[in-house]
Amino acid sequence: MAAKTPEQINEDLLRPLSAPSVRYLIAFACLAAIIIAAAFAFGWQVYHGLGVAGLRRPVFWGFYITYFVFWIGLSHAGTLISAILRLANATWRRPVTRCAEVITVFALSIGAAFPVIHLGRPWLAFWLIPFPSERGLWPNIRSPLLWDFFAINTYLISSVTFLLLPMLPDLALVRDHAAGTKKKIYAALALGWRGTPDQWRRLEVAMHIMAVVVIPVAVSVHSIVSWDFAMAIVPGWHSTIFAPYFVAGAIFSGIAALIIAMAILRKCLHLEEYLQRAHFENLGKLLLVMSLLWSYFVFAERLTAWYGNNPSAMAVFWITQTGSYSPLFWTMVVCNFAIPFPLLAIKKLRTIAGTVIASCTVVVGMWLERFLIIVPSLSHKYLPYNWGTYRPTWVEMTITAGTFAGMGFLYMAFSKIVPIISIWELKEEQHLVPEHIPLLGETAEEGAD
Amino acid sequence: MAHQWGMVIDLDRCTGCEACVVACRAENNISTVGEDQAARGRAKHWIRVERYYEGEFPDARVKFMPVLCQQCDAAPCEPACPTFASYHTSEGLNGQIYNRCIGTRYCANACPYDVRFFNFYNPVWDKPLNLQLNPDVSVREAGVMEKCTFCVQRIKASEIQAEAEKREVKDGEIQPACVQSCPTRAMTFGDLSDPRSEVSRLARSNRATKLLGELGTLPKVTYLQRDTWNGGEDS
Numbered sequence: 001m002a003a004k005t006p007e008q009i010n011e012d013l014l015r016p017l018s019a020p021s022v023r024y025l026i027a028f029a030c031l032a033a034i035i036i037a038a039a040f041a042f043g044w045q046v047y048h049g050l051g052v053a054g055l056r057r058p059v060f061w062g063f064y065i066t067y068f069v070f071w072i073g074l075s076h077a078g079t080l081i082s083a084i085l086r087l088a089n090a091t092w093r094r095p096v097t098r099c100a101e102v103i104t105v106f107a108l109s110i111g112a113a114f115p116v117i118h119l120g121r122p123w124l125a126f127w128l129i130p131f132p133s134e135r136g137l138w139p140n141i142r143s144p145l146l147w148d149f150f151a152i153n154t155y156l157i158s159s160v161t162f163l164l165l166p167m168l169p170d171l172a173l174v175r176d177h178a179a180g181t182k183k184k185i186y187a188a189l190a191l192g193w194r195g196t197p198d199q200w201r202r203l204e205v206a207m208h209i210m211a212v213v214v215i216p217v218a219v220s221v222h223s224i225v226s227w228d229f230a231m232a233i234v235p236g237w238h239s240t241i242f243a244p245y246f247v248a249g250a251i252f253s254g255i256a257a258l259i260i261a262m263a264i265l266r267k268c269l270h271l272e273e274y275l276q277r278a279h280f281e282n283l284g285k286l287l288l289v290m291s292l293l294w295s296y297f298v299f300a301e302r303l304t305a306w307y308g309n310n311p312s313a314m315a316v317f318w319i320t321q322t323g324s325y326s327p328l329f330w331t332m333v334v335c336n337f338a339i340p341f342p343l344l345a346i347k348k349l350r351t352i353a354g355t356v357i358a359s360c361t362v363v364v365g366m367w368l369e370r371f372l373i374i375v376p377s378l379s380h381k382y383l384p385y386n387w388g389t390y391r392p393t394w395v396e397m398t399i400t401a402g403t404f405a406g407m408g409f410l411y412m413a414f415s416k417i418v419p420i421i422s423i424w425e426l427k428e429e430q431h432l433v434p435e436h437i438p439l440l441g442e443t444a445e446e447g448a449d
Numbered sequence: 450m451a452h453q454w455g456m457v458i459d460l461d462r463c464t465g466c467e468a469c470v471v472a473c474r475a476e477n478n479i480s481t482v483g484e485d486q487a488a489r490g491r492a493k494h495w496i497r498v499e500r501y502y503e504g505e506f507p508d509a510r511v512k513f514m515p516v517l518c519q520q521c522d523a524a525p526c527e528p529a530c531p532t533f534a535s536y537h538t539s540e541g542l543n544g545q546i547y548n549r550c551i552g553t554r555y556c557a558n559a560c561p562y563d564v565r566f567f568n569f570y571n572p573v574w575d576k577p578l579n580l581q582l583n584p585d586v587s588v589r590e591a592g593v594m595e596k597c598t599f600c601v602q603r604i605k606a607s608e609i610q611a612e613a614e615k616r617e618v619k620d621g622e623i624q625p626a627c628v629q630s631c632p633t634r635a636m637t638f639g640d641l642s643d644p645r646s647e648v649s650r651l652a653r654s655n656r657a658t659k660l661l662g663e664l665g666t667l668p669k670v671t672y673l674q675r676d677t678w679n680g681g682e683d684s
Contacts, residue, residue: 049591050552051569056490058563060554120552120567120592127532127551137549143531145553232559233525233664378558382661383516385499386563388490 006427013419013426014177016269020416031409038402041395042117050120052395059378059390064118067403069370070253071111072152072225073246074363077254077261078104079159080218081286083211092282094425095274099265100258101163102420106410107257108159110403112152115145117399144227151217151224158217162210165203168193169424222250229373236305236316236377245297252290252336253366256359259283261411263356265420274421277352284355287362288344295337315380324389325376328368335365452618453541454599455641455669456628457651458515462635465498465513469627469636473517476600476626478586480572493566495597496627515636517627518543518564518597519660519668526556526565534594541641541669542599550593557594561661562668565596599638600625620646641669 020028045052055062078100085093116125128149130138139146172193175186193199226246229237259280266275302321305313320329340358343349375390392400414420473479473496482491496517503510524543526535534550537543557565571591574582582588585602589595604623611618620639628636639648651657656673 049568049570051486051491051591055554055567055569057492057557057566058490060557060567115553118553120550120554120594122551124551127549135549137533140528140531140533142528143555145529145531145555149531228555232529232555233561234558381563382561382664383499383563385497385501385516 009423009426010173010177012271012274013421013423014174016415016420017174017417024412024416028409028412031405031412034405035402035409038399038405041398041402045117045395046122050118052393054390054392054396056388056390058381058386058388059375061118061374061378062390063371063392063396063400064114065374066367066371067400068111068114068118069225069246069374070367071107071114071403072222073250073253073366073370074257075104075107075111075155075159075254076218076222076247076250077107077258078102079155079162079214080104080251081255081258083162083214083218086207086211087215090282092279095271095421096258096262096279096283097425098163098166098418098422099261099420101159102411102414103254103257103261104159105156105163106407106414108152108156109410110406112156113403115148144224144231147224148228151221155217155221158210158214162207162214165206165210166422166425167418168203169195170419170422173423174419219247222247225250229377234377234381235310235312236373239301239304241297241301241304245294245301248290248293248297249366249369252287252294253363255283255287255290256362256366259287259355259359260363263352263359265415266352269415269420271421274426280352280355281350284344284350284358287340287355287358291337291340291344291362298333312380312382315384316377319380320372320376325372328372332365332368332372335361335368451539451541451642452640453642453669454520454604454623455541455639455648455652455671456517456520456599456625457637457648457657457671457673459635459637459651459656460512460514460672460674461656462633463498463513463515464633464635465500465511466632467498468630468632469496469515470494470498472626472630473597475581476583476586476603477598478572478582478588479595480568480574480588481578482570486569491567491569493568493595495564495566495595514660514672515627516562516564516660517670518599519562519666519670520597520599522667522669523665525559525561525664525666529553529555529559531555540604542601543596544601545594545596545598547587547589547593547595552592552594554594561664561666565594567594568592620648 053062053064078097082093082097082100085097116122119125127135128139128146139149168190171186171190172195175183175190178186223243223246226242230239230242232238262275262279262283265271302317305317319325339361343354343358379388379390381387473494474481477495479493479495482493486492496515499514499516501512501514503512520541520543522541524535524537526543527537529535530550531553532549532551534546535543535556536546552567554567557563557567568589568591572588583602585606600623603625607618607623611622618640620643623638625638628638637648637651639646641649641652643649651673652671654673656675657671658674659668660670660672662668
């Protein structure tokens with residue numbers, strides 16, 4: 001990076017903000033079409049009733065809740081990793097943080113939509129908001145779903161703040177390079193950022209506070225998501241391991257999503273010199289650690305269930321190990337461990353291609369993990385007379401496609417509006433921070449390296 | 450002291466005739482969903498007769514077990530609901546307030562007895578069933594959960610009647626539709642807080658057992674059976 005002058009960095013990273021190419025517009029239109037199809041499917045479901053989805057007794061939660069957990073898991077890519085790397089003063093994080101934080105905000109928004117999509121009467125979702133109303137009724141604070149509501153909103157607000165704060169200097173930079181209406185818009189977005197030492201100091205302090213605050217928030221979110229399941233006495237759900245297991249799984253899938261997003265950005269925006277092999281390697285090592293941690297959790301969870309030998313838990317155990325869900329289970333093990341482990345553990349294979357392949361299998365594997373937690377347990381509860389199975393319909397499939405398209409759409413739009421790599425952090429050596437923040441010793445060191 | 454409504458079901462008397470199932474549908478305005486939807490697991494039966502088979506053919510025996518909402522005292526469905534649609538009444542019933550329900554279906558997942566039902570579509574009644582709707586029971590729209598209420602409309606009617614006549618509700622005066630229609634009198638309903646009631650007496654029987662009692666849900670339905678399950682002495 002040392003070879004790049006600030007002007008070159010500006011030019012390289014502001015280039016994606018120029019007028020969109022035809023290819024970009026075609027991709028954009030395709031994604032928009034898929035989103036419209038998904039919106040139609042949801043409208044269809046609201047109009048006719050949830051019966052058009054594949055849900056049934058006793059599997060009352062299916063794809064929608066799978067995607068809820070899946071997307072919220074992916075959202076742990078950004079803010080959490082970025083915050084940890086910031087606090088650890090890992091300087092290699094600089095080109096990575098913003099594209100990671102954006103994943104958080106968008107994946108969380110998409111994930112948070114699913115509890116509403118899956119409702120029988122989604123137009124009444126606002127009843128989870130505690131407000132004095134003519135109903136004379138507060139929401140039930142004992143319900144883990146209400147904890148969800150608060151946890152997700154807290155996380156969304158903090159991760160949006162965490163994304164927006166370090167965007168200010170870059171928005172000001174775009175403002176300074178723009179003219180006309182564009183300049184006016186960015187001037188408004190930049191909130192009067194002029195890059196005075198005082199402003200830099202405040203930004204650094206705010207980022208430190210946010211980085212510390214956002215970590216427990218992120219951990220709490222996925223713990224609470226896990227408690228949606230663990231608090232119910234459903235065989236396979238009612239386990240003390242669920243909260244840490246879900247947090248580990250979330251970070252695991254989050255890193256994988258981040259690596260995939262970085263690879264796409266690198267290719268599409270020609271950022272080869274900014275997102276280098278070392279970034280993929282470092283994230284690949286983190287992914288390896290999480291893969292091992294996740295596998296350990298699965299092993300511990302399975303072994304405990306097996307030794308417990310509780311008949312109802314064993315029904316779920318065997319249906320996933322050797323029964324009808326076993327192909328999915330073993331695919332999950334291959335995707336989350338057997339493939340990523342050698343790819344990430346062997347230095348020669350830990351290339352950009354290697355980490356991206358591992359990340360793709362991990363995302364698939366983690367999707368399967370969420371599905372396998374939800375559906376087999378619900379389909380094999382205590383009374384065998386009621387056992388059932390679940391198969392999604394076109395409605396769930398279309399909404400599935402819509403969420404992935406939505407993620408791509410939002411990401412593409414964002415990368416056109418804001419520099420996807422934090423320009424000022426790349427140039428951090430050059431700005432005025434270190435000398436002007438005597439209060440935070442660690443930050444002064446960071447600037448010095 | 451408030452009443453604590455409970456039920457005893459004598460499995461040794463149950464013939465699996467499903468008269469209770471039919472009576473319940475008629476009493477509680479439970480819509481039919483049709484063959485196709487029933488095959489997709491959308492059928493609603495506030496009470497159902499579960500069939501379990503013992504032994505290998507030809508020495509197989511079938512066992513019938515009517516299962517309805519157990520009206521648990523520590524009901525897993527109640528803390529699950531974020532909007533208090535599922536809540537505990539002062540008379541120990543698991544109330545289900547349809548108007549509060551937003552359809553998270555979390556209660557149904559949490560219920561170990563699988564006795565909660567979801568309205569996947571708006572209810573329809575094939576002719577002539579549309580002519581026999583019970584005016585005392587509200588119908589439920591698409592997107593809300595429903596379940597056995599112990600025929601709360603009958604309980605309330607008897608209580609109001611008794612209050613008007615300035616007396617206590619008599620034991621056996623209240624009969625939910627399933628109890629009323631059982632030809633072998635396998636089902637008994639009454640007040641568990643009154644130790645002299647028939648239902649309390651039967652619940653103390655040495656044949657008494659609770660369905661999934663080990664889960665700590667404190668169900669208010671008691672099953673009576675000789676110990677013949679799992680190839681006991683008597684079989």
